[in-house]
Amino acid sequence: MSPQQFRAQDKLALLLALVPYLLDQRRVSVADAAAHFAVEPDLIREAVSLIAVSGVPGETKQYQHGDLFDIDWDAYLDRDTIVVTHQVAIDDTPRFSAREAAALIAGLQYLAALPEHDNREAIATLMAKLTRGASAAPSQLAVAETASAAEASAEEIGTLRAAISGETQVEFEYLNARGQRESRVVDPLRIESIDQDWYLRGWCHLRHAVRTFRLDRITGLRGTERPITRHGDDVVVPSTLFDVSADDLRVQLELPSAALPLLADYVTPGARTTRTDDKVRLTIRVPHYHGLKRLVSGLPGLITVLGPPEARQIVADWAAAGAAQYAESDA
Known part of the structure; x- marks a missing residue:
């Protein structure tokens, strides 16, 4: 886009995007910056000139030397390269704490381990930005690839x-x-x-x-x-992950009311629930008791199996067997 086609709001948008780009790149040529933003080099030079006279006035309400952005003028004039040597107000913006950055980096590591995310370079770049932009060095975490992944x-x-x-x-x-x-x-x-x-x-x-x-x-x-003989338009794919079958087993549960949405995939439409204080009782359908054990283990301390007796006994025996393994390990 040529300078003649640029409106005032376009120039402002370019300026707002150019500053963080220059800070992130640290050293970039005018030609590369123009190619990145798909504009003419003269627009980049115009924006750089404006950056060099921008800043925040000090306590005197007047602009002093340290109140303005500054660039390496020798590199700019001699080699057409932009290097920001002094920035204003950028460091005053809120940053992620070390703990917040570590949590986000851990999440990105988990995403990078999933097979569907093949753009590892973009994720690595984002993790590096989070590390540099945190208020302190984030804790070093390693997220192992899950067995399912x-x-x-x-x-x-x-x-x-x-x-x-x-x-x-x-x-x-x-x-x-x-x-x-x-x-x-x-x-x-x-x-x-x-x-x-x-x-x-x-x-x-x-x-x-x-x-x-x-x-x-x-x-x-x-x-x-x-x-294939059946297409997506030919059949109805249930919105819930688990389908209801006539062979399903019915199990009565009690759990905190706040945890009820966690069982949304197991609750059939129109199922009755009984509320007492902050607890709720309901009947769900599971294909087998092994699935019930997985469900209970996924919400530890939240679910109480009320019936039938066979379900209670199977879950109790399974929990006892797990606890016994810890006792053997300690011994």
Whole structure:
């Protein structure tokens, strides 16, 4: 864009974006800055001239030498290179604390470990900016790749994505919720990540219905050249992750009212709840008691299993077995 096409608000937007860009780059040529913002070099030079006379007046309400931005004029005039040597007010803006920056960096490390995030360079650049911009050095944290992310390898996700985009079927061996291994042929519709687990949603030719498959229970995944027979427009993919089945087991639970949204995927529409003080009682449906154990372990200290007696006994035995392992370890 030429200087003649630039309006006043465009110049202000360029100036506001140019200052942090120069500070982040530390040393950049006029040509590179112009290419970055897709403008003519003369617009960059005009903005630099304005930066050099910008600042915040001191206590005297007058501009002194230290109250203005400054650049390396020798580098600018002789080599057409911009280097900001003095900045004003930028350091007075609120910064992330060391703990806040460490938490954000840990989250970025987790994202970098997921197979779907292949732009590691962008994530590394953002982590470096957070480290430099924090009020103090962030704590050194390392986030290991989760087992589910490791098992849901980039190759498996790539195979599924290729099948979804190419509208072709996939085949695999699946360990179902009851511990039975079955061969499945599926028309893949979508893949999604919930918490630490990856799931495939698709039309299962064995069950003749839409089913959800956990990727860490899939083995021998292979793509085919057969076209799918069910498309996203042909079937209804439930908005909830877990489908209701006539074979599901009913379990009565008690938990704090504030924790009820955490069970949204397990609560069927129209299910009755009974509230007492800050507690709520309700009945949920689970495919098997192993899934109930996983649910209880995911919300430690929040869920009390009220019935049926078989469910209470299974969860109690499972918790006792876990506690016994800690006792053995201490011994």
